[in-house]
Amino acid sequence: MSARFAGWLLPAVVGLAALGAWEAAIRILEIPPYIVPAPSRIALALVRDWAILGPALWFTVKIAALSLLAAVVGGGALALLFAASPRVERSLLPYAIILQVTPVVAVAPLIIIWVDNTTAALLICAWIVAFFPILSNTTLGLNSADRNLGELFRLYGASRWQTLRHLRLPAALPYFLGGLRISGGLALIGAVVAEFVAGAGGRESGLAYRILESGYRLDIPRMFAALTLISAAGIAIYALLAGLSHLLLRRWHESALSREE
Incomplete structure (x- = not known):
């Protein structure tokens, strides 16, 4: 302890x-506050402008959480398909790589134009960023199951479902959770970048728009306050996912057992 x-x-x-x-x-x-504000001024701006920053924080976190959930569902399902059929993996993996290496800031304007709903467009942009780590890590984990144990399962006549459930999925879980921790931060980054590109205000606006708005008004303490909330949200997301990983692995996986010691 x-x-x-x-x-x-x-x-x-x-x-x-x-x-x-x-x-x-x-x-x-x-140093004047319109150049670099002191931490005390940033804290004051957090308290003073919480009625504006609080809903913006909730909107950004909601976009990041929903896009991460979509990445988990889509990436996990596609990883299972890749593990079941190497031919499908060879056919579709290059397109997943293209999706990953294309900068979201370059495609976000197109997505915002094509999708009428701004919230849906932000979700798609954040999902693009968060999707690939889930897919690649889970696929690697499913393919990393012990071959000797796989032969033992076949020797005892285990079905493909039994092998998947009792061997390949447990072997993939640490890889999946590692990808999940990466994707959690990337989903937040994708949501913020998409908000910058969209530049949409109103009730449904996130912290990125509040940063832009503060820059236009030269309200630098509020800008730093919004940046602080983004950083705090990222830390909270990582801590939550790291705690989930430890909870699921602590009794059997070496990475968690070594920390317990």
């Missing part, structure tokens, strides 16, 4: 020291 507490304490101490140095530098050098 003490080692785990120390693991959380050290980053907190470093962060507080960095914030203190930042605050001191702003005050000593008398």
